[in-house]
Amino acid sequence: MSYGExxxxxxxLRPLAAGMPGALELGDDAALVTPPAGRELVLAKDAxxxxxxxxxxxxxxxxxxxALRVNLSDLAAMGAEPLGYLLALALPRDVEDRWLExxxxxxxxxxxxxxxxxxxxxxxATPGPATLSVTxxxxxxxxxxxxxxxxxxxxxxxxxxxxxxxxxxxxILRGLAVPDEEAMPLVARYHTPEPRLDLGRALRGIARAxxxxxxxxxxxxxxxxxxxxxxxxxxxxxxxxxxxxxxIPRWRxxxxxxxxxxxxxxxxxxxxxxxxxxxxxxxxxxLTRIGRTTVGEGVRVVDAAGRDIPIVASGWRHF
Amino acid sequence: MSYGExxxxxxxLRPLAAGMPGALELGDDAALVTPPAGRELVLAKDAxxxxxxxxxxxxxxxxxxxALRVNLSDLAAMGAEPLGYLLALALPRDVEDRWLExxxxxxxxxxxxxxxxxxxxxxxATPGPATLSVTxxxxxxxxxxxxxxxxxxxxxxxxxxxxxxxxxxxxILRGLAVPDEEAMPLVARYHTPEPRLDLGRALRGIARAxxxxxxxxxxxxxxxxxxxxxxxxxxxxxxxxxxxxxxIPRWRxxxxxxxxxxxxxxxxxxxxxxxxxxxxxxxxxxLTRIGRTTVGEGVRVVDAAGRDIPIVASGWRHF
Numbered sequence: 001m002s003y004g005e006x007x008x009x010x011x012x013l014r015p016l017a018a019g020m021p022g023a024l025e026l027g028d029d030a031a032l033v034t035p036p037a038g039r040e041l042v043l044a045k046d047a048x049x050x051x052x053x054x055x056x057x058x059x060x061x062x063x064x065x066x067a068l069r070v071n072l073s074d075l076a077a078m079g080a081e082p083l084g085y086l087l088a089l090a091l092p093r094d095v096e097d098r099w100l101e102x103x104x105x106x107x108x109x110x111x112x113x114x115x116x117x118x119x120x121x122x123x124x125a126t127p128g129p130a131t132l133s134v135t136x137x138x139x140x141x142x143x144x145x146x147x148x149x150x151x152x153x154x155x156x157x158x159x160x161x162x163x164x165x166x167x168x169x170x171x172i173l174r175g176l177a178v179p180d181e182e183a184m185p186l187v188a189r190y191h192t193p194e195p196r197l198d199l200g201r202a203l204r205g206i207a208r209a210x211x212x213x214x215x216x217x218x219x220x221x222x223x224x225x226x227x228x229x230x231x232x233x234x235x236x237x238x239x240x241x242x243x244x245x246x247x248i249p250r251w252r253x254x255x256x257x258x259x260x261x262x263x264x265x266x267x268x269x270x271x272x273x274x275x276x277x278x279x280x281x282x283x284x285x286x287l288t289r290i291g292r293t294t295v296g297e298g299v300r301v302v303d304a305a306g307r308d309i310p311i312v313a314s315g316w317r318h319f
Numbered sequence: 320m321s322y323g324e325x326x327x328x329x330x331x332l333r334p335l336a337a338g339m340p341g342a343l344e345l346g347d348d349a350a351l352v353t354p355p356a357g358r359e360l361v362l363a364k365d366a367x368x369x370x371x372x373x374x375x376x377x378x379x380x381x382x383x384x385x386a387l388r389v390n391l392s393d394l395a396a397m398g399a400e401p402l403g404y405l406l407a408l409a410l411p412r413d414v415e416d417r418w419l420e421x422x423x424x425x426x427x428x429x430x431x432x433x434x435x436x437x438x439x440x441x442x443x444a445t446p447g448p449a450t451l452s453v454t455x456x457x458x459x460x461x462x463x464x465x466x467x468x469x470x471x472x473x474x475x476x477x478x479x480x481x482x483x484x485x486x487x488x489x490x491i492l493r494g495l496a497v498p499d500e501e502a503m504p505l506v507a508r509y510h511t512p513e514p515r516l517d518l519g520r521a522l523r524g525i526a527r528a529x530x531x532x533x534x535x536x537x538x539x540x541x542x543x544x545x546x547x548x549x550x551x552x553x554x555x556x557x558x559x560x561x562x563x564x565x566x567i568p569r570w571r572x573x574x575x576x577x578x579x580x581x582x583x584x585x586x587x588x589x590x591x592x593x594x595x596x597x598x599x600x601x602x603x604x605x606l607t608r609i610g611r612t613t614v615g616e617g618v619r620v621v622d623a624a625g626r627d628i629p630i631v632a633s634g635w636r637h638f
Contacts (some may be wrong), residue, residue: 022359027546028467029396029530030363030457035354040341043438044349045454047407049445077348088366088407088452119362126368128447133407135364135454138349148347211348227346 002097005123012104013087013118020084020117031119033083035139041083042138042145044074050129055173060099062191063132064106070214071136072114072195073262077212079146079204080138082114082197087121090131114197144204146266151209151228153295155267158207158276158287160196162240163217165189167258168248182244193262199287200264202279207266216257218311220265221299228267231296237304240288256301256311267293321416324442331423332406332437339403339436350438352402354458360402361457361464363393369448374492379418381510382451383425389533390455391433391514392581396531398465398523399457401433401516406440409450433516463523465585470528470547474586474612477595479515479604481559482536484508486577487567501563512581518606519583521598526585535578537630540618543586550615556623559607575620575630586612 003011009026017023022032035041046067050056054063068085075082087107091100111117119137168176169190172183196212203210209228213220217239221232236252245251268276273289280287301309322330328345336342341351354360365386369375373382387404394401406426410419430436438456487495488509491502515531522529528547532539536558540551555571564570587595592608599606620628 024466024468027542029393030361030399032359032361032397032464034359034461037356040351040353041360042349042351043405043454043456045405045407045440045452047409047441047443047450047452049409049443049447051446052444074348078351080349086362086364086454088364090366090368090450121364122366122452124366124368125371126447126450127370128368128445128450131366131368131409131445131447131450133364133366133441133452135362135405137362142353145351147343149343223346 003100008100008123012100016104016107016111016118020119023117023119026120031086033119033137038142039139040142042075042078042080042140043135044071045133045135046071046074047131047133049131056129058191060102061106064103065110065192067132067134068107068110069193069195070262071134072197073193073212073214075136075138076195076197076200077146077210077264078138078140079144079200079210080140081201082116083137083139084116084119085137086119086135088133089121089123090126091123092130093125095130114195140204146200146203146207146210148209148211148224148227151224151230151267151293153230153293155208155293156270156273156289157221157232157234157265157267157291157293158289159240159263159265160199160285160287161261161263162242162286163261163263164241164245164251164255164258166193166260166262167254168245170260171254178248190260193260195262196264198283199285202283203266206272206275207268210264210266213261213263213265214259216259217265218256218299218301224265224267225297225299231294232291232299233294234291234299234301236301236309238288238290240286322419327419327442331419335423335426335430335437339438342436342438345439350405352438352456357461358458359461361394361397361399361459362454363390364452364454365390365393366450366452368450375448377510379421380425383422384429384511386451386453387426387429388512388514389581390453391516392512392531392533394455394457395514395516395519396465396529396583397457397459398463398519398529399459400520401435402456402458403435403438404456405438405454407452408440408442409445410442411449412444414449433514459523465519465522465526465529467528467530467543467546470543470549470586470612472549472612472614474527475589475592475608476540476551476553476584476586476610476612477606477608478559478582478584479518479606480580480582481561481605482580482582483560483564483570483574483577485512485579485581486573487564489579490573497567509579512579514581515583517602518604521602522585525591525594526587529583529585532580532582532584533578535576536584537575537618537620539584543584544616544618550613551610551618552613553610553618553620555620555628557607557609559605571628
């Protein structure tokens with residue numbers, strides 16, 4: 001690249017910190033953040049590696065957008081509102097200026113959309129693939145965070161949106177043949193997940209436990225079960241899956257274990273069904289009751305007759 | 320490695336989060352932090368790549384220690400006290416269990432020494448070199464952060480400790496021949512920098528501007544000059560450099576531009592010389608007045624006769 005480190009920071013990154021006084025124009029040793037009184041800070045950190053978490057040839061604008069969005073999804077799962085983020089970039093020395101400019105354009109678009117700004121970070125060279133790490137900061141009223149550990153036996157289990165679409169988009173990028181007009185929205189769901197921030201915030205005081213579905217429905221529900229000390233039964237027929245998806249071979253496996261949905265999975269008392277239905281209308285976002293938690297442990301998926309459906313894979317392993 | 324991601328987190332990383340209730344046992348989507356009332360948070364994030372920022376064959380215990388220490392040095396430069404950290408690890412799939420165990424031992428030793436704990440993070444696989452990113456959190460009373468931008472013309476310029484030793488250690492690792500008994504402490508200074516946290520905290524209300532020397536004395540003083548709108552004159556003969564170092568060829572270049580010292584460089588009013596001398600005694604840490612800031616811009620280094628010494632390199636470029 002023709003940008004030196006300092007020109008890259010001065011010309012491309014610094015504008016992303018405008019409006020964040022604590023970023024100190026990206027010109028100091030660290031950033032300053034003062035949470036509003038009575039609020040606690042929420043911090044999440046994710047890493048993405050070219051060739052593993054995104055394709056090296058993916059448009060940089062989408063890579064940047066996804067890096068921020070998956071971190072924002074962690075805030076959504078806690079019920080937090082975004083404040084800012086730090087970015088560590090390890091980039092090959094031959095990265096093109098255009099890639100950097102597009103990457104920054106993707107950050108700008110995404111931070112403007114979700115109301116946060118760049119606080120600081122680090123830019124280094126790597127002989128390996130491009131590697132990004134985002135640390136995102138959010139805030140919420142003290143004591144209101146949605147945790148994975150709050151579910152009780154007998155809770156309803158809910159999910160937002162439609163499941164399996166991003167994972168199907170990834171299968172398409174890997175070669176699954178699907179007509180173009182059907183493929184494009186699925187691929188877009190993979191590249192541009194929608195962090196459910198408004199939903200997360202609205203669920204404070206309603207949801208007993210929450211998580212975002214990044215590893216796959218069964219795996220992430222399993223995380224809630226383990227942390228809460230409950231079991232779970234999911235009814236396959238209740239899952240919000242489009243007709244289109246149900247026509248694709250191995251759709252069940254994709255929906256149950258595919259990951260990358262970044263929809264919220266949460267549990268709530270049965271007495272809150274009306275409130276949740278109203279929330280769905282307010283947010284114009286499908287919220288679907290897919291099962292219930294139980295005394296016990298582990299996740300079962302059953303068909304309409306109550307028969308167990310074997311689960312082939314238990315979700316994405318990062319390692 | 321034989322640890323899966325979850326076993327690595329459960330067995331090795333989770334104990335590092337003991338005593339950090341906001342880490343939620345590393346089992347949730349994000350971490351929670353509530354800064355004490357009247358305090359602001361300080362956040363820094365650095366990335367380290369094997370083969371660039373450390374040698375791939377460096378002992379993992381030292382790599383982990385250095386990753387934390389360089390981030391803590393950013394807190395020291397702001398005058399902040401450590402609270403916790405998040406860690407993103409991108410590791411080759413063939414990383415050995417022993418490496419992971421040693422790495423975690425290095426984290427444990429370092430966090431116990433400096434009083435912080437693990438809050439969260441992410442572990443992923445990479446086809447490239449091991450890449451770490453640490454986000455460190457500190458706190459300080461609101462409005463007391465030491466910034467790079469506070470220097471005024473006529474300030475004294477001070478540095479802590481002795482300069483050039485870590486950079487000389489790196490030259491030794493790269494093949495510079497030095498007798499073993501002299502080499503070892505220099506190499507140790509490279510592997511295990513000392514974040515000057517006690518000094519940073521004590522300089523709140525005394526230092527007008529501060530930075531930690533990571534890029535090299537001239538480059539980092541240049542950062543203060545640019546951010547403060549001042550120039551600087553440094554007297555070579557005043558620099559705290561050991562007799563041993565002065566006997567090694569090209570020692571001036573190493574001291575002026577070598578980087579990796581992680582000593583604090585700060586400016587202060589001439590009226591504070593007595594206070595700073597007392598601080599040096601209290602902390603049992605050399606604090607040396609090496610020059611002064613001026614009206615103007617840029618960094619000059621002069622000899623005893625006041626003649627300019629040409630500066631060959633202007634410090635480490637990350638990129």
